[in-house]
Amino acid sequence: MRKAINKKDKNSKTVSINNLSHYYGINENKKKVLNNVNFFIEKGELVLLKGPSGCGKTTLLTLIGALRTCQSGDLMVLNNQLNGASRKTRQKLRRNIGMIFQGHNLLRCLTAEQNVQMGADLITNLTYLQRREVARKWLSAVGLEGHHKKLPNGLSGGQKQRVAIARALSANPKLLLADEPTSALDSVTGREIVSLLRKLAKEQDCSVLMVTHDPRISDMADRILNMEDGKIFNALSELR
Amino acid sequence: MNFSFIKFRKIPLAWLLLTRQPLRLIVAIAGISFAGILMFMQLGFRDGLFDTSVTIHKLLDADLVLISPRSKSSISMSGFPKRRLIQTLALEDVEKTAPVNLTYLLWRNPENLKTRSILTLGFNPSDSLLLDDGFSRKADKLKNPGRVLFDKLSRPEFGPIEDWFLSEKKVETEVAGKRVLVEGLVELGPSFGADGNLITSRETYLRLFPANPKGSIEIGLVKLRSGSNPILVSEILKKSLPNDVRVLTKNQFIEFEKNYWKNSTAIGFIFSLGALMGFVVGCVVVYQILYSDVTDHLPEYATLLAMGYRLKSLFYVVAREGFLLALFGYLPAYFSGQILYSIVRNSTKLPIVMDANKTVLIFILILVMCMGSAGIAMRKLVDADPAEIF
Ligand SMILES: Nc1ncnc2c1ncn2[C@@H]1O[C@H](COP(=O)(O)OP(=O)(O)OP(=O)(O)O)[C@@H](O)[C@H]1O
Ligand SMILES: [Mg+2]
Numbered sequence: 001m002r003k004a005i006n007k008k009d010k011n012s013k014t015v016s017i018n019n020l021s022h023y024y025g026i027n028e029n030k031k032k033v034l035n036n037v038n039f040f041i042e043k044g045e046l047v048l049l050k051g052p053s054g055c056g057k058t059t060l061l062t063l064i065g066a067l068r069t070c071q072s073g074d075l076m077v078l079n080n081q082l083n084g085a086s087r088k089t090r091q092k093l094r095r096n097i098g099m100i101f102q103g104h105n106l107l108r109c110l111t112a113e114q115n116v117q118m119g120a121d122l123i124t125n126l127t128y129l130q131r132r133e134v135a136r137k138w139l140s141a142v143g144l145e146g147h148h149k150k151l152p153n154g155l156s157g158g159q160k161q162r163v164a165i166a167r168a169l170s171a172n173p174k175l176l177l178a179d180e181p182t183s184a185l186d187s188v189t190g191r192e193i194v195s196l197l198r199k200l201a202k203e204q205d206c207s208v209l210m211v212t213h214d215p216r217i218s219d220m221a222d223r224i225l226n227m228e229d230g231k232i233f234n235a236l237s238e239l240r
Numbered sequence: 241m242n243f244s245f246i247k248f249r250k251i252p253l254a255w256l257l258l259t260r261q262p263l264r265l266i267v268a269i270a271g272i273s274f275a276g277i278l279m280f281m282q283l284g285f286r287d288g289l290f291d292t293s294v295t296i297h298k299l300l301d302a303d304l305v306l307i308s309p310r311s312k313s314s315i316s317m318s319g320f321p322k323r324r325l326i327q328t329l330a331l332e333d334v335e336k337t338a339p340v341n342l343t344y345l346l347w348r349n350p351e352n353l354k355t356r357s358i359l360t361l362g363f364n365p366s367d368s369l370l371l372d373d374g375f376s377r378k379a380d381k382l383k384n385p386g387r388v389l390f391d392k393l394s395r396p397e398f399g400p401i402e403d404w405f406l407s408e409k410k411v412e413t414e415v416a417g418k419r420v421l422v423e424g425l426v427e428l429g430p431s432f433g434a435d436g437n438l439i440t441s442r443e444t445y446l447r448l449f450p451a452n453p454k455g456s457i458e459i460g461l462v463k464l465r466s467g468s469n470p471i472l473v474s475e476i477l478k479k480s481l482p483n484d485v486r487v488l489t490k491n492q493f494i495e496f497e498k499n500y501w502k503n504s505t506a507i508g509f510i511f512s513l514g515a516l517m518g519f520v521v522g523c524v525v526v527y528q529i530l531y532s533d534v535t536d537h538l539p540e541y542a543t544l545l546a547m548g549y550r551l552k553s554l555f556y557v558v559a560r561e562g563f564l565l566a567l568f569g570y571l572p573a574y575f576s577g578q579i580l581y582s583i584v585r586n587s588t589k590l591p592i593v594m595d596a597n598k599t600v601l602i603f604i605l606i607l608v609m610c611m612g613s614a615g616i617a618m619r620k621l622v623d624a625d626p627a628e629i630f
């Protein structure tokens with residue numbers, strides 16, 4: 001399997017990172033958080049990122065998600081070089097990246113369906129009704145058929161996270177970034193959510209990079225990256 | 241057309257942000273409406289004052305008006321020689337003239353016998369004074385001495401004249417200490433300068449006010465032949481008449497009176513200041529509401545940015561919230577304004593009306609208030625950092 005992956009051309013890589021470093025603060029307070037990170041994510045792959053608290057996982061995720069300016073090194077995401085990319089480029093690129101957060105971050109004033117449609121609304125070539133159809137389809141896909149008129153307040157934690165997954169996937173992203181999506185859930189629900197995410201992402205051929213501390217979901221990954229002190233150790237190692 | 245509408249239709253985020261917090265929305269609407277009502281009332285009083293000060297001016301049947309250069313307004317009219325009015329007849333364009341005397345005299349309320357000053361006009365009953373159709377018939381009755389026409393819109397402090405008159409009761413009272421008989425009613429309306437109006441013949445006028453210098457009048461009405469240009473004729477008259485008289489067109493005469501109230505008194509300033517206060521109060525309310533809306537939802541706005549929405553579209557959401565607040569706030573202000581105007585009209589007889597000017601002006605002010613506040617609240621959106629929400 002690994003051989004097959006390596007044979008593919010460079011363009012097939014969703015993310016490819018070379019010598020990426022990142023610093024916080026200025027002058028004497030300057031602190032290196034990412035130290036020469038090198039790795040890649042293939043199309044359709046589900047990669048887990050693990051490491052102790054404070055090692056820089058979230059920082060790496062926000063860089064890949066084009067939410068932060070890249071300071072040094074090569075950062076290719078969906079064939080866009082993010083080192084030196086303009087605000088506009090980053091904003092446009094974000095439309096192709098789905099994000100799932102630790103908190104669900106749903107819009108409190110919107111129903112489940114409307115929240116999902118906020119994602120679908122980014123697909124500009126569809127009409128309103130088509131976009132609503134897309135939203136409904138994704139809500140069903142995450143198993144929330146009967147709940148589309150509910151506000152986030154009326155949903156359980158797991159249901160909210162499902163809505164967040166539906167929202168992230170409804171814009172047809174090529175890459176999904178998730179930062180500890182299961183930390184607020186019990187382990188059974190957590191596993192359920194990840195396997196659902198995995199299934200849906202595979203169907204869409206969407207790559208997933210997920211930060212997690214949860215050892216019970218390791219078996220679902222194609223690959224696991226271990227991070228410590230801003231460095232990735234087994235970047236090329238294959239797991240399991 | 242229809243298709244593109246459907247294509248650009250989005251989730252009405254601004255509407256939902258506002259309406260899903262009904263209590264805050266109600267507070268916002270109440271604040272904006274209050275500001276709007278305040279502005280409606282202040283500007284209403286201001287315009288009402290300026291309008292009432294010219295109700296009689298507007299009704300005068302004249303194209304040109306002669307006054308003394310020393311006259312400042314209807315409450316401080318000086319006399320000029322009546323001869324000047326007769327001299328205008330030398331011009332081909334002048335069809336007829338009418339001399340009018342004007343002063344304030346003391347009217348005795350026939351019910352409680354208290355006196356109050358009333359604006360009194362004296363004219364020749366055979367001349368045409370007012371544009372009102374039925375007026376000449378009433379004017380005929382003034383040919384007998386001691387007869388007056390009473391303005392039924394005068395303030396009630398002058399007595400229940402209309403009721404008594406209509407109930408066939410003979411209404412007799414004193415003006416300037418001399419007996420007069422109310423021979424009819426007219427409809428003019430009080431102004432800030434005059435609480436009531438009285439019309440009588442020049443003959444009776446001179447009897448009531450014997451101190452009036454002989455041959456002196458306060459207002460000269462000049463009626464031109466149809467087809468004459470009042471401005472042109474007024475220019476000719478200005479050149480030919482000595483400078484002890486001032487020639488105005490009817491519109492200039494109306495402006496002359498309004499300008500007095502606008503410039504020589506603080507009334508315009510006070511009411512405009514009152515309206516400004518309403519505006520400021522409204523700004524503060526809207527700003528508070530929109531600012532707390534943005535701060536409360538900052539992580540959600542940041543999430544939208546992370547999803548790939550542009551900062552511009554978030555600005556747009558706040559702007560639409562401002563616009564919706566303007567609409568929601570304006571409508572109750574408008575309707576309350578209508579009700580309050582009619583209450584004021586009934587109790588003070590001031591002609592405060594909801595004219596197109598105020599309707600539009602106050603909508604624009606409320607819109608500026610809401611959009612301006614939205615613009616300031618938007619600056620907080622820049623703090624929405626999508627990198628911070630993971
Ligand atoms: N905005 C910031 N400014 C300065 N330092 C920061 C900032 N964000 C994170 N850091 C620091 O950078 C380091 C890496 O933070 P990061 O959030 O990437 O860690 P993490 O691996 O996600 O940790 P956790 O597992 O606890 O979420 C930490 O030491 C943190 O204190
Ligand atoms: Mg983290």
